[in-house]
Amino acid sequence: MTTNEITIIINTFRSGKKLLRCLQSIDDKYKVIVVENSSNYPFKDEIEKNFPNVECLITGENLGYAKGNNLGLSKIKSKYALILNPDCILEKNTIQNFFDTAKKLDSFAIIGPAHESKQNANNTINSILEVESAKGFAMFLNLVEFSEIGFFDSNFFIYLEEIDLCKRLRKVNKKIYLDPSIVITHQGGSSHEEKYNYEMELSRNWHWMWSLFYFNKKHKGFMITLFLLSPYFFSSIFKVIIYFILPNKTKKLIYKQRLSGLFNSMIGKKSWYRPLF
Numbered sequence: 001m002t003t004n005e006i007t008i009i010i011n012t013f014r015s016g017k018k019l020l021r022c023l024q025s026i027d028d029k030y031k032v033i034v035v036e037n038s039s040n041y042p043f044k045d046e047i048e049k050n051f052p053n054v055e056c057l058i059t060g061e062n063l064g065y066a067k068g069n070n071l072g073l074s075k076i077k078s079k080y081a082l083i084l085n086p087d088c089i090l091e092k093n094t095i096q097n098f099f100d101t102a103k104k105l106d107s108f109a110i111i112g113p114a115h116e117s118k119q120n121a122n123n124t125i126n127s128i129l130e131v132e133s134a135k136g137f138a139m140f141l142n143l144v145e146f147s148e149i150g151f152f153d154s155n156f157f158i159y160l161e162e163i164d165l166c167k168r169l170r171k172v173n174k175k176i177y178l179d180p181s182i183v184i185t186h187q188g189g190s191s192h193e194e195k196y197n198y199e200m201e202l203s204r205n206w207h208w209m210w211s212l213f214y215f216n217k218k219h220k221g222f223m224i225t226l227f228l229l230s231p232y233f234f235s236s237i238f239k240v241i242i243y244f245i246l247p248n249k250t251k252k253l254i255y256k257q258r259l260s261g262l263f264n265s266m267i268g269k270k271s272w273y274r275p276l277f
Contacts, residue, residue, distance in 0.1 A: 003029045006080040006095065009072035013037040013062055013275075014196055015086040018187070019047075025090040028053045033072045037062040062274050064157035065136065073151050079144070085137040087187040097182045098140045101128060109145035109174035110134045110166065113182035129178045132170065136162035137186045145174050153218075157271040158204070159211035167219065196275065198250075203275045205254050206261035209236075210273075213265035226266070233262055 008026060012019050012034055019034070026032060034056040036043055044056040057071065069083055082098065084090075091097075094113070101111055105128070112134030139162065149168045152161045166176055209232065216225040236259035243252035261273065 004031070005078055006030060006082060006099075007072075007076040007078045008032045008082045008084055008095075009035065009069055009076070010084050010086050011035045011037070011065060011068035011072065012086045019086040022084070022086050022088055022090075023047070023051050023054060025088075026053075027095070030095060031055075031076075031078070033057060033075060035059060035063075035068045035072045037064070037068055064271075066152035066156040066158075066161040067154045070151050070154055073141075073143075076143075079142070081141045081143055083136070083139045083141065084184075085186065088138055089185040091183050091185075094182060094184060097179070101177070101179045101182065102140070102142070104128065105175070105177065107145070107175055108142055108177055109169045110142070110176045111140040111182075112176070112178045113138050113140075113184045114178070114180040127180075129180070131176055131178045133163050133166035134176055134178065138184045145169070148172050155214065155271065156211055157273075158207045160215040161211070164215055164218070199275045202253060202257045203273065205257040206273045207271060209258045209261035210265040210271050213262055214271070217265075229262065233259070233266075236262065 008030055010019065010022065010032065013036075023032065023034075028051065030053060032051070032054040034047060034054055036047075036056055037059050039058060039060050041058055044058050047054055047056045055075075057075070059068065059071065063071065073081060080098075080102070082095065098111060098113075102108065105111075112131070146169075149165075149172060151165065153164050156164065169176060212232075213225060213229055216228060220228075236255050239255040240252055240259060243249075243255065257273075264272070
C-alpha cells in the first residue's frame with residue numbers, strides 16, 4: 001500500500017501544544033487534514049508552515065466532533081482515512097500496522113487500535129477481534145464501506161456519535177475490528193489546553209446528557225428513552241436545589257448543565273450549547 005492511500009483527519013478546538021505533539025508523531029509522508037473549529041487563520045498559517053504535509057481547514061465556528069470529521073472526510077479522495085483525536089501520539093509503525101491488518105481481512109469498515117493503557121493491561125491478547133464498536137479517538141476507515149450509510153450523524157456535537165456510526169454499520173452487516181497489536185497513546189478527555197478545563201467540563205456535562213437522550217431516542221424510541229432517562233432528569237433537579245442551598249456554585253452549574261442538556265434533547269431541540277470562549 002502507498003502513502004496516498006490514506007488521509008489522516010484531526011478535528012481540533014483550542015488544542016494548542018497537544019496538536020503539535022500529535023503532528024510531530026506522524027511521518028510527514030502521510031497527508032493530514034486538520035479541521036480547526038474556529039476563525040484562527042494565524043493558527044492555520046503556523047501549522048501549514050511547520051508541517052508541509054498538513055492542510056488546515058478553518059471552519060469559522062465550532063462544528064463539534066461529528067460535523068468536523070464529516071467535513072474532513074468530504075475533502076479526501078484516498079481509499080482509507082484515519083480519524084485521530086489531537087491528544088493522540090502515534091508509534092513509529094502505527095500507520096503501517098493498520099495497513100498490514102487491513103491486508104489480513106477480507107472486508108472491514110473500521111479497524112480500531114489498542115489504547116496504550118489497555119494494551120499494557122491485556123498484553124497477552126494478540127489476535128484481531130471483531131467488535132461491536134470502535135473508540136472515537138482513533139478509527140481507521142475503509143471508505144468504500146460507508147457508501148450505504150454515510151459517515152457521522154451531524155446532529156451529535158460530541159459523545160456517542162462513534163457508537164451510533166458503528167451501530168448503523170452493523171445493521172448493514174459491515175465489520176468492525178480491534179487489533180490490540182496497534183498501539184496509540186491517547187491522553188483522553190483533554191484535547192484542549194488546560195486553561196479551558198472548567199468551561200469544557202460544563203460543555204461536556206451539557207452534551208453528554210443531550211447525546212445520551214438523542215442516541216437512545218434514535219435507536220429505542222421516545223417513550224422508552226423517556227422512561228429510562230427520567231431518573232437522570234429528577235436527579236439533576238434535586239442536585240441543583242441541593243447545591244443552591246449549600247451553596248456550591250461549581251457543582252450547581254454542572255448539574256444545571258446536565259439538566260439543560262437533557263431537557264433540550266427531550267423537547268427535540270438541536271444540540272446548540274457551545275463552550276463560552
